Amino acid sequence: MPMFVLLFTVLALVFSPPNQAERAFVWQQIDTAVEVRADGTLGVSERLTLRYTSGPFTFAFRDLPERRLDGITNITLSDAEGAYRQVEDEESSEPRTFSVFQEDGAQRVRWVYPPTTDASRSFTLGYDVAGAVRRFADGDEVWWSIVFPDREELVEQATGVIRLPQAVAASEITASAPDAAPDGSVSIQDGEASLRASNIAPDQELTLRVRFPKGIVGGAAPAWQADSEWQENYDATTRPTVNILLSLLSVLLVAGGGVGAGLWRRGARDPKSAFSGPVYSPPDTLRPAETAQLLGETGTQAFTATMLDLANRGFVQFHEERERWKGTYVRAERVRSDEDTLDPIERRVMQALFEKEPTVVLNGTNSDIVGALPDLGRLADERLVALGLLDPARRSRRRPAIALGVILLVCGALVALFGAAFAARISFWLPVAGIALALGGVAWLTIGGSIRGLTEAGAEALARWRFFKDHLEGLAVGQGPEGHFDRLLPYAVALGGEKRLTRSYQNTNEPLPIWYYPAVIGTSSSPGTPSVAGSNLMLQDFSQNFLSSLSNASSSASSTSSSSSSGASGGGGGGAG
Missing domain, CATH: 1.10.3630 (yeast vps74-n-term truncation variant fold)
Structure with missing residues (x-):
């Protein structure tokens, strides 16, 4: 009997399917090429190589957020065997198909391939971008994410290149990689700038910023740029002062509401x-x-x-x-x-x-x-x-105190509600000030009710x-x-x-x-x-x-x-x- 149990256990371990939790992969290589066109649009090609250290894996996805651009169109996907076919089914299980749908504020591209275990696969994701060329008085600029940040896996190797529509002299191009590690390198040649880096950690972004003379590309400034520049200027010059003032106001509202209610109570x-x-x-x-x-x-x-x-x-x-x-x-x-x-x-x-x-x-x-x-x-x-x-x-x-408490509580709740909606743009102290105002109302309600x-x-x-x-x-x-x-x-x-x-x-x-x-x-x-x-x-x-x-x-x-x-x-x- 013990021998039978042992044999059954061994067979179960041998023939049982792999544990999903043990599956793992890394991004072996990400190569991003950005072609700046004369009309101001971009053609982006991402070659994504995944190395699976276990498996099986049957699908992959890429989220394309539309931040700081006007739109993404003409999405394609292919591998060494040819192009994938786009389908409507977001959960398709048919190999060599892909779907595009909205997910958490981004366009998610999800593609399906044959089950893969302990091997590497390479895919090429292509798409067109409108409204990504920034326009300034002294030149135009493309600042692009070569390696996307929202991932849980290491990227072993990465390269990126931004090519201009004309062979502009290298001396007229400036390029930098603000997020690159010390081992990253940026090079400039006539008409293009490139970046190479390795071992990009999970959740780390790698970007390439290229500025070039005006007149190389046509088109107008993107719709989002003016608002973005205002936000950048506000964050650098005004937000620190607003934060200080709102933090002081929050303290005064809490302390003033409580002290005022307490002093009123002493006489009543x-x-x-x-x-x-x-x-x-x-x-x-x-x-x-x-x-x-x-x-x-x-x-x-x-x-x-x-x-x-x-x-x-x-x-x-x-x-x-x-x-x-x-x-x-x-x-x-x-x-x-x-x-x-x-x-x-x-x-x-x-x-x-x-x-x-x-x-x-x-x-x-x-x-x-x-x-x-x-x-x-x-x-x-x-x-x-x-x-x-x-x-x-x-x-x-007690009636005036309770009425004041209700007014402060309602106003505080409204300020907190609307402040939360504008916190990222104006100051995260906005909802705090609303809460402080509401706490003052609670103090007056408590004192008035007593x-x-x-x-x-x-x-x-x-x-x-x-x-x-x-x-x-x-x-x-x-x-x-x-x-x-x-x-x-x-x-x-x-x-x-x-x-x-x-x-x-x-x-x-x-x-x-x-x-x-x-x-x-x-x-x-x-x-x-x-x-x-x-x-x-x-x-x-x-x-x-x-x-x-x-x-x-x-x-x-x-x-x-x-x-x-x-x-x-x-x-x-x-x-x-």
Whole structure:
């Protein structure tokens, strides 16, 4: 048996296809010849020799970007056996065909050849170029990419030549290779300049720049040249100053926005209370919704807490029900209709729940709750003002700060958006300045939102309620005050601590609220029974099922209601596969 396994393994290794990841090649030779024509166009021929050190390889490609030129046409491809046939299929697998298509802002030429492994292949890529001769007052120039930069492989040898349409004397031609390595060499002869280099590293470009007298070629300056010259001049003379100014402006916007908002807050901030706690029970007679508003909690919490408070006073009952296809859900039922004794907040909650029917399923789709949430905040504010806890004049001071914050945030976002579009042309500090402006807006929004408009009495009440919230959050399992679960629950919901409160009554004899009928009991049973004898499960269900149903009914509604231009022409990249 071991011999069979060994034999199978050896055969699998021998006959398995080569791993695609192990395929490799280098550019053995790239020879680029540029013929400058009398009409100002160029005829470019690239002889590309690839040496495959593994395989098989079946296609190669060359990307021809149209940077600093007006267009590329008449693309051809051939090898020693003849010309390749152009096809429309971009993913053609037919040997001796090629296709041309747009890819990442360049014309990609992709050609297919017979599978090749551990061998070399040479191809000749030809094309015509318009708008690549640069025109200056003292002469014309061709600056061409002899070896393209966008590649991952080494180029072992490279040559390039730029030939003029006339045999201009060598003394009237200047040539340079700005990107050539020290071993590169440039030579000038009558009517042409050439370049030779070796071992051009991946991602490195090799260019040849040739300037010659005016009048050798016809035609007008290319369309892109004026913009390119402006960009070159801007980058050399103006961009450094713009960068410095925009960087200083960005710092000033961030610092100024934050400092300005902070100084404004010093004159508008709410009074502080010296009360230091602790508080073990609700410190005053505020209703749960008023408590939530005082502490800046959400309308969702205020609505849910008010429902529970009304249940404690006998106006509402909650029935948990289970059905095979619907799962578990909670149904609220109106028990009393004498709502004249209720305050405006409580009447608004009862109206949102039971205006249409005496029972309602709390499933988060009740559209009437949507309209109730803003009303709850307004009514709670009016009640807090009537109690002397909020000062309308002080509270109104937050509006200018919030308005300024919104303006700065929107303007900053617009500047950042448009700055990103012009960053390469003007300055990369443009979007940074927009972000800095937006951060100043965030500072004003934060400071403005923190102004509650509290009076001295309001600050005292806020401090006491915060200490009571800390007390509820600090209760451990089994430490819930005996006999007070139903009374504390509305306030715990208003303060965001209902889960901690419920957990503090686990492993106790605390009865479930009299208004709650869990599915395990049924509506015909008495809910006010101790929570032991397996009732830890009841408390857990109460916390997970009932409270989540209540919060979902209002939270779903809440979410519904809220609201260089310098460089060579040509270039690009290439590869094989």
